[in-house]
Amino acid sequence: MKALIIGAGGVGTVVTQKIAANPVFTEVMLASRTKSKCDAVAAAIGGGRVQTAQVDADSVPELCALFRSFGPDIVVNVALPYQDLTIMDACLECGVNYLDTANYEPKDEAHFEYSWQWAYQDRFKAKGLTAILGCGFDPGVTAVFTAYAAKHHFDEIHYLDIVDCNAGNHGMAFATNFNPEINIREVTQKGRYYENGRWVVTEPHEIHKPLHYPEIGERESYVIYHEELESLVKNYPTIKRARFWMTFGQEYLTHLRVIQNIGMARIDPILYNGVEIVPIQFLKAVLPDPKSLGANYHGQTSIGCRIRGIKDGKERTYYIYNNCDHEQAYRETGTQAVSFTTGVPAALGASMWAKGLWRGAGVFNVEEFDPDPFLAELGPQGLPWHELFDVDLEV
Ligand code: NDP
Secondary structure, three states, X not given: OEEEEEOOOHHHXXXXXXXXXXXXXXXXXXXXXXXXXXXXXXXXXXXXXXXXXEOOOOOHHHHHHHHHHHOOOEEEEOOOHHHHHHXXXXXXXXXXXXXXXXXXOOOOOOOOOOHHHHOOHHHHHHHOOEEEEOOEOOOXXXXXXXXXXXXXXXXXXXXXXXXXXXXXXOOOOOOOOOOHHHHHHHHOOOEEEEEOOEEEEEOOOOOEEEEEEOOOEEEXXXXXXXXXXXXXXXHOOOOOEEEEEEEOOHHHHXXXXXXXXXXXXXXXXXXXXXXXXXXXXXHHHHOOOHHHHHHHOEOEEEEEEEEEEEEOOEEEEEEEEEEEXXXXXXXXXXXXXXXXXXXXXXXXXHHHXXXXXXXXXXXXXXXXXXXXXXXXXXXXXXXXXXXXXXXXXXX
């Protein structure tokens, strides 16, 4: 099986290492906008295992030229969400299977939803190709955790709270853990959660409370909108309420407020010295590269699902989670835990497809596949998970 990874950022670095280490893939290529970054990742892996190429993933003809010369069976898209549709178009044109970790966002609108990618359903089906959407950690493992809960522990899931804590400290006054432009667009938008068949919209960070995270302790946690809520409430119609909580420190929130107040989070182009620039893209250029944070990052992330529902006529609660240590992630891959927790599931999802365990013609969210083989491998790949039953979920 031949795998082509697109995007040589923090996540792409981890995906490429994990795919290169997996014998199910006979040939591996990493392609990105800047070829020198691909070459550095390939050189660190060594042994001539990883080929590299330059590609502009906004261009379907460029993508198709690359697909035709390398002949991948599956493309793992870990570039930016802006490129999802062009890469899916090229996959359809060249007969290649597809996997990503983040749903499509138009560049000129800080708005993400699955409708654009779900609209490819008939075309992937007609070509007999598989498209796997949202196979990072969240979205990704959080949806697999939900599928596992539904398969083994619940007859009906009623309340789902996905909790995402980064208790790591990178020693910088302000930095984002993945692509700053995508991250800031995500966390500054209005909150949104699902309740009794409709979406409830809140002001950004309006709902918050302290939650306890295993081995970490109490952290202030904020309800934000996150994309897996959209597919999970569709695929598990018994859900009455679904929310996503993320922890933020006060320092981070203060910086974020200032960035917004002074206009640096703007996504529309402005004229600067006769040149058009997009403020948030300029900001990205001066902020620390998320890939560079790993060396001084200490502490853990903890991401999981807190679920309340019914099993055999009785109410039960269930908490399934993974804790990932930044230093351990750095020792293994040279990246911090956020890149690690995203890259490991993406590579694992690609191997599930390559081994024929996650297949189908059409566009799928990960909870539509069997969670068992994926979760059996997740621990050995570096992300062990734990279950707690009948505990106080706090939410
Ligand atoms: P980075 O910004 O570090 O890396 C993105 C890479 O994509 C860069 O190498 C960049 O090239 C490349 N790229 C951007 N535009 C193009 C283009 N037009 N053509 C080819 N290559 C391009 O981001 P991360 O690695 O932090 O994140 C990667 C993806 O993972 C994002 O989509 C993010 O949303 C997603 N993610 C998902 C998570 C999850 O749990 N599901 C969590 C965290 C991230 P260049 O180096 O030249 O800039």
